[in-house]
Every structure is written in structure tokens, then in C-alpha cells.
Amino acid sequence: xxxxxxxxSSIISTYFTTLYPTLPVQPVSDSMMSSQDRDxxxxxxxxxxxxxxxxxxxxxxxxxxxxxxxxxxxIGCIVEKYKWDASTIDTAQCEMNGQQxxxxxxxxxxxxxxGLGDKLYDHLCHLRDCKDSCDVGDREYQLKFHLTDTPSDWxxxxxxxxxxxxxxxxxxxxxxxxxxxxxxxxxxxSPASSGSCSSGLETFSLPDRxxxxxxxxxxxxxxxxxxxxSSYNKTDVNMNKRRRGRxxxxxxxxxxxxxxxxxxHSARGTHLWEFIRDILLHPDINxxxxxxxxxxxxxxxxLRSEAVAQLWGQKKKNSTMTxxxxxxxxxxxxxxxxxxRVDGRRLVYKFGKNASGWRLGDKGIES
DNA sequence: AGGGGGTTTCCTGATT
DNA sequence: AAATCAGGAAACCCCC
Numbered sequence: 001x002x003x004x005x006x007x008x009s010s011i012i013s014t015y016f017t018t019l020y021p022t023l024p025v026q027p028v029s030d031s032m033m034s035s036q037d038r039d040x041x042x043x044x045x046x047x048x049x050x051x052x053x054x055x056x057x058x059x060x061x062x063x064x065x066x067x068x069x070x071x072x073x074x075i076g077c078i079v080e081k082y083k084w085d086a087s088t089i090d091t092a093q094c095e096m097n098g099q100q101x102x103x104x105x106x107x108x109x110x111x112x113x114x115g116l117g118d119k120l121y122d123h124l125c126h127l128r129d130c131k132d133s134c135d136v137g138d139r140e141y142q143l144k145f146h147l148t149d150t151p152s153d154w155x156x157x158x159x160x161x162x163x164x165x166x167x168x169x170x171x172x173x174x175x176x177x178x179x180x181x182x183x184x185x186x187x188x189x190s191p192a193s194s195g196s197c198s199s200g201l202e203t204f205s206l207p208d209r210x211x212x213x214x215x216x217x218x219x220x221x222x223x224x225x226x227x228x229x230s231s232y233n234k235t236d237v238n239m240n241k242r243r244r245g246r247x248x249x250x251x252x253x254x255x256x257x258x259x260x261x262x263x264x265h266s267a268r269g270t271h272l273w274e275f276i277r278d279i280l281l282h283p284d285i286n287x288x289x290x291x292x293x294x295x296x297x298x299x300x301x302x303l304r305s306e307a308v309a310q311l312w313g314q315k316k317k318n319s320t321m322t323x324x325x326x327x328x329x330x331x332x333x334x335x336x337x338x339x340x341r342v343d344g345r346r347l348v349y350k351f352g353k354n355a356s357g358w359r360l361g362d363k364g365i366e367s
Numbered sequence: 368a369g370g371g372g373g374t375t376t377c378c379t380g381a382t383t
Numbered sequence: 384a385a386a387t388c389a390g391g392a393a394a395c396c397c398c399c
Contacts, residue, residue, distance in 0.1 A: 271373075305387090318375080324387080329374055331389065346383070346387055 063127050064102040075113075078120055272329050273338050275312060276300075277351070277358045298351030298358055305347055 063074075093112045101124065110117035270278070280290050280300055289308050293299040302308055305323035313321025330349060333339035337352040351358050 316374090321375085325375060325377095327388075328376080328390085332374075334389095344383090 063124055064098045075120065078116065078123055270315070272312065272326070273333055273351075273355055274357070275315060276308070276330075276349075277355065279308070279311075280358065293348060295360065298355070299342060300349060300351075301345075302347040302349075 104112070104121075106117065106121045108117075109121040113120055276290065279286055280292060289302070289304050289311070290300055291303055293301050302323070305327075309321050309323040309326040312326055313319055330339060333352070333355075334341055337354045339355065340350040340352040342348040342350050356362065
């Protein structure tokens with residue numbers, strides 16, 4: 001049991017050591033973990049030898065700077081977090097940017113979002129407070145780890161992270177564990193001891209086994225984002241071979257919840273072609289899995305077909321997914337004209353007239 | 368309970 | 384030889 005937890009705990013400890021040098025950490029002996037346990041934790045989609053921590057979507061900017069898309073993403077996250085029935089929300093009323101959002105009173109929120117209004121308002125206040133408090137060092141870090149396997153495994157992981165300063169929150173649907181640190185931080189992670197802050201949600205991803213040999217050196221990074229709030233630091237840590245793991249959650253997932261009212265099928269989850277499309281549209285999570293061959297024509301290529309299949313399998317909670325199976329599903333799209341055949345080119349597909357949302361200029365697509 | 372959509376699984380054969 | 388493509392057939396899961 002504790003074996004698998006040891007590794008993730010080690011990763012987490014290393015990361016916390018980086019972020020919060022004053023935190024006590026529990027070094028974990030790798031020998032305590034069997035390869036079988038290790039395999040339970042598939043946690044990366046990254047083809048580089050790095051542990052990358054990057055702000056995700058709406059969390060990286062001040063709420064009042066959010067775009068309409070980021071507002072939607074944020075609402076989607078809260079909907080998901082509280083398992084709210086998205087069908088009760090009028091999506092048309094969600095179409096506002098961050099500035100408009102921040103101008104809403106609690107009463108406004110309640111009238112628009114019903115019972116979820118309170119949650120949204122409180123969370124928004126929390127985010128604003130968090131941003132505002134950076135200068136005085138009182139801030140909150142949320143680190144989100146995407147794990148694999150069954151929730152019971154995550155429970156065990158949580159058992160290994162017992163520090164009163166850290167609050168853990170497990171999201172069983174999201175296959176992730178979020179840990180929140182509320183303490184003042186005075187360590188060197190922030191370049192700017194000048195009040196830099198990286199509050200909000202950050203996502204951890206681990207290297208791909210395919211690209212790693214054994215005993216690699218890995219870096220833990222906290223990227224500097226354009227808003228200048230994040231900081232940079234790195235710590236080397238030896239890691240053993242790992243298998244590729246759960247993908248970071250796509251923002252589109254959150255949108256799907258809100259789209260449930262409009263699309264009867266979205267309640268069942270993202271379709272394969274949408275999953276593929278969303279990977280292509282998010283270079284930050286793409287990680288070299290797919291690439292556009294001809295962006296304007298919707299032609300794309302699988303760079304790491306099996307990795308994409310693994311991710312798809314993880315999304316569908318199917319550990320036996322392969323590119324062969326995934327490609328069969330892709331071929332069914334030809335008949336429905338969601339995809340068009342691209343003859344003579346391996347691993348190359350083209351979006352068809354019934355695929356939407358991939359074109360430049362489509363709603364929500366900026367580049 | 369039954370039907371439909373969207374895969375998933377398995378398979379054979381062809382092509383690269 | 385291995386990976387990929389093509390598509391038939393059946394099964395599966397979920398929703399209505």
C-alpha cells in the first residue's frame with residue numbers, strides 16, 4: 001500500500017520543499033515501492049525531463065482581468081467542485097468578462113446562479129483577496145496533482161501527507177488531489193521576494209516514461225507567467241521510470257458541464273473527436289502529442305499515438321485503451337463526416353464539416 | 368424494457 | 384517485421 005504513496009509523497013515533498021522550505025518533509029525511500037505500485041501512478045504527459053508547474057486557465061490572472069472564456073472556465077470549475085446541476089444555470093447569463101463578474105454583488109450572483117451564487121461569490125472574493133494579499137505575504141497556494149487508479153489509492157496518499165498546515169482536498173471525478181497551503185511564505189521560491197505570488201490553482205505534470213531513461217534527474221519548476229506573479233525555482237530530484245499518466249484536466253471539461261443543457265450528449269462526457277480537438281487547441285497541455293499539419297484545413301497528425309490513446313483511456317477510465325482501438329473510433333467518424341480521410345499519410349486526420357470548434361475564428365479560439 | 372448513439376473490442380486483410 | 388489503415392461484427396455503456 002504505502003509503496004505507491006511513497007513516490008507521490010516524495011514528489012509532493014520535493015515540491016513543497018521547493019515552495020515552502022520551512023515545511024518539514026518526509027523523504028521517502030524509493031526502495032519502499034514496487035514497480036507495480038509505481039505503475040499505479042501514471043501522472044504525466046510531458047515529453048521533457050521536467051516536472052512542470054504551470055498556472056492553469058483562469059487562475060493565472062486577476063479575476064477582473066479574466067476573459068469571458070476564463071469566466072466560463074471558472075464557473076465550470078465551481079459547478080464541478082460542488083457537483084452542481086449545470087442544467088439549472090442559464091449559460092447565456094454566464095457570458096461576461098472578469099470585470100463584469102467582479103462588479104456583481106452577492107445578490108446578483110444569487111439571482112443569476114441560484115444556490116450556487118453564494119459559492120461563486122465567496123470563491124471570487126477568496127481569489128481576489130488572495131491576489132491582493134500577495135504583497136504582505138499572506139497567500140494561498142493550491143497544488144493540484146492528477147493521480148490515477150482508484151480513489152482508495154488517493155486516500156492512502158493523503159495519509160502520507162499529514163501536515164497541519166496543508167489542507168488536502170480530493171476530487172474523485174477529477175482524479176486529482178488539491179493541497180492548499182495557507183501560511184506565509186518566506187522562502188526563495190519567489191524571485192521577487194518582492195511580493196510575487198502564485199496563488200491559484202497550479203497543475204503538476206510528470207515526465208513521460210517514453211522519453212526518460214532510468215535514474216533521471218528531474219526539475220521542479222514554478223514557471224514565471226506573463227503576469228509576473230509566479231516565480232521560478234528548481235530542485236533536482238531523482239526519479240525512477242514512470243509510465244505516462246493522467247492528463248491535466250482540460251478546461252473544455254468544465255465547459256461541457258455548462259453545455260449539458262444545450263447538448264444532450266455532453267452530459268455523458270467529451271466525445272473522442274472533441275478530446276482530440278481540445279488537445280490540439282491547448283498547446284500548453286498538448287505536450288507534443290498532436291500537431292497541426294495544416295491549421296486552416298483542419299489537418300492534424302498524431303505525434304505520439306499511444307500516448308494520446310493512453311490519455312483517452314484515462315479519461316474514459318479504461319486502462320486498456322490503445323491507438324488501434326482509438327483509431328477504429330476515429331474511422332467511424334468518416335461516415336459521419338466529423339473527420340475526412342487523408343489518404344496515404346499515416347497518423348494524419350482531417351476535421352470534417354461536422355466537426356466544430358477547431359477553426360481559427362470559432363468562438364473562443366484565439367490562435 | 369427497448370432503442371439509439373458512441374464508442375470499445377476483436378478480427379482479417381491490406382498497405383507502408 | 385512492425386506499425387498502421389480499413390472496415391465488419393458484436394458487445395458495451397449510458398441516456399432517453
